[in-house]
Amino acid sequence: MTDTVLATQAVREESPPRRGGGRNPLRHALLIALGVVMIYPLLWMLSSSVKPTEIIFRDPSLWPSSFDLGNYVEGWTALGAPFHQYLLNSAIIAVGCIVGNLLSCSLAAYAFARLEFRGRKLMFAAMLVTIMLPIHVLIVPQYVLFSQLDWINTFLPLIVPKFLATDAFFIFLMVQFIRTLPIELDEAARIDGCGHFRIYWRIIMPLCTPALATTAVFTFIWSWNDFFSQLIFLTDQDLYTVPVALRSFVDGQGATSWGPLFAMSIVGLAPIFGFFLAGQRYLTQGIATTGIK
């Protein structure tokens, strides 16, 4: 088995031919210009987060005339609990979701991509159909279900389903990635006497690092930004998550604390951005760079 895998690994030891594009100033100018357009709204938000609330809309210039971190202090402490409580709640949910999705979706994906069984196509279709209904018509029955389980105001409704592979998106994603891997890997491993669980765990999973990393990053971001279900299932202020807490700054009728809202939005963005920065290394670990012992 080892030979097989190593042989495949050897296939890719270095990036393919580069053609001096690395230092082409024109290309960089283009990339940077596009980048500025891309993040302009973010820069505006960053700039607004250091302006006093009253002048954010009166003086919409990008460069703040005054620089004041007061919004951060105010935003951090303005809500029922200090803001790190909400960060922690969101983090707990995110980590739970990531672990759940990685395990359950990869198991299901392996079955769909590599195993022959009765009803495979039908089940695969059923799986895709489950993500085609909008959440708004499902939320009431879901709420009934979870309230019967006495799970309202716990993180369970948000985490447990992930361990049951309810995010069909990621199953499909991993199926697609597994199917790009040559089946001969499995064949060879099978000849070496590996069972399905070994093939899954020792061969397919390591080779799917980019897909797993993508799943982790996306799960993190989605659960971090998911507003609607967190709003509905968590009513206790101490359990509020970042997006729900952020809405607490908004009041359609009265005053909205825009300064603290933008400041805490930046704070709330930092962890997902950090997670992405940390995770992107694995996103691009191709078939060759994966180490298998």
Added chain:
Amino acid sequence: MRATGTRAAAGLIGAAVLLLTACGGGSDSQDGPVELRFSWWGNEQRAQATERAIAAFEAAHPGITVTGEYADFNAYFDRIATSVAANDAPDVITMGGAYPREYGDRGALLDLAEVSQYLDLGKLDEAATSNGRFDGVQYGVPTGVNSYGVVVNPAVFEAAGVSLPDDTTWTWADFERIAAQISAAAPEGTYGAEDPTSADALDLYSRQSNEGLYTPDGKLAISAATVTTWWEMTSRMRNAGATPPATLTVELGGQPAPEQTLMGRGLSGMRLDWSNRLAAMRTASGAPLVMMRAPSESAGRQPGMWLQASQLYTISSRTEHPEEAAQLVDFLVNDPAAGREILTDRGIPANPEVRDAISGAFNENQKVEAEFIDRISEQVGPPLVVGPVGSTDTRSILERIGSDVLFDRATPADAAARFVDEVTAAIS
């Protein structure tokens, strides 16, 4: 396989229906502390004030603990609808506008007569209290009093060299003329008025010709002719530059937060709005905004204004603790200890005793608001007729058809006819 599948599905659906309809879970605490859930919408400042009021209530009523739940306006009503549907509603629910009627008429709210020995409505402003009463059943208790009028920025008037109108006699023609004058004289980007179209403005305007939006028995009262006249006026104003161009008006309509309005940015002379938003706009604009009586149809006639409950406290019909819930509501509206924390956040207190007890604590902005309510209290017309079931749709219908008028995609007359048709369909 198939047969079991069908049976299982049937069973699940059956269970779903049962769960949706049958009674909820059983907490069975007769003795021991009573736990109440109290929900409201709004921002964190309101939450802080409310939490302090809750603490005062808990101090005065040992044995009752209250958990506050809040969210922003849109999210709030999604959550309430979901939890009511799943039979898990909070005990005390804050509502507004036509929502108490939507919920009350469908049996989700407690008839407050059942808990009248714990909840004294006698001292509250009658007009506001009537906003929570439908077909003789009291479902809601006013949190405070509010009125719809014209917010005016004297600084913009002065800069344009236009003198402030006499709001005891002014008419819509004056409103139109003044707005055009200001726009003409003011720097670019500043407008005499913001486009005044809203459901509340139509209510006000049609009350001046003795219509109003709805009849007491839940029909549409406003006539297509009245709506036509209104849209002819707003179209004239827009074409004259007295109000902003259509795109700007729509842009502002989608972002109604006080800070984002032209008034809140000091860029308009007049804006129709609720008195409880005045303070936020004063803070945002940094200008000494004042509130004026609405223009009337002809000079000196009653201006169609009314005092309205800014919000209403209601009690879930499924609460296990109606007495304690009623005590909480009573405390919130009748006890100065609660008033001192909430101040004018939910409108000027509807109980005059509470208002007098706390008026010393008002800041400049709150004083202006309270003075305006005092001043127009003697001039208001009959209480507002709250819309029937289905009338929560009126706002979105008006916004949709209104933007057709703004972009000249419909004539005022056609749009008015459509408005009447669609609202009639929504409330039937």
Added chain:
Amino acid sequence: MTEPDRSAPPGGALSLASPPTAPAPAAEAPPAARRRRGRRSQRAVRDGRVAYLFLAPWIVGMVVVTIWPIAASLYLSFTDYSLLRAPRWVGLDNFAEMLGDERLVSALGVTFTYVVVSVPLQLALALALAMLLDRGVRGLPFYRSVYYLPSLLAGSVSIAILWRQMFGTDGLFNDFLALFGVQGIGWVSHPDFALGTLVVLNVWTFGAPMVIFLAGLRQIPVMYYEAATVDGAGRWARFRHITIPLLTPIIFFNLVLQTIGAFQTFTQAFVVSGGTGGPSDATLFYTLYLYERGFGSFDMGYASALAWLLLVIVAALTGLNFLLAKRWVFYGD
């Protein structure tokens, strides 16, 4: 799924049967494939039980968590259900009402326009940037992160305000137009352009599919490129005959998921239009209309019926996608 050339990328111009660097089993496709076909039927039997073990969490999830809210929504689509009162069976009334529902027609129009325009644009941009960023650029992680950032923001409360800062009357875009002496308008709030700004918003978040493309690009064994280079294939030939064919499963994935996602577009339309779908229903997305009927008008029965119509439409299109995929998607298995 595709029978010919399992391990070698399709593409007549190149012969990759024996890559020079690695005589790995992966390259010996024909015998392997033959072996497998012969064993398929026995394997099917043996795989069955194992497969259900692998699928156990998913099956439990289906039965316990997923199915019954779906079943409930199907049931509710045949009822008059206000959320606040028990549902009342009305048979096909909701579906009959759809036939005469003009707003449903405009919602379908908006949604289809959006899907047809924004999905291809977003995917093309994502693929182009992924290619550009895949290799050979200095500061690659930096660019990747910058381009990905908007995707993190897209669902947040602040996006509505930020979008106005871009395309509102006083927005950046109009400042830019002013440089050329053009007086801009409020793009977000004009019935003719509002949907366009939402398309731009969706395209702006191309970071998500881009990341998936990047990951997919790294799955392509380098030996193919090396072999092709040895065979004298140019840059375009390598892109055309190696990258694209081997990336097709990922392109397909992005296409299917972005299409399903675009049909369900809600948050962005909701926050940018303030929940109204305005102006004049120009941004009345299907799910927005459904939400408005369900939670705004307390007509959850009708909303459920709308949801099931959406499901049928999306499922049909997805099925079509899968059928067409047989013609252009190449798998390694």
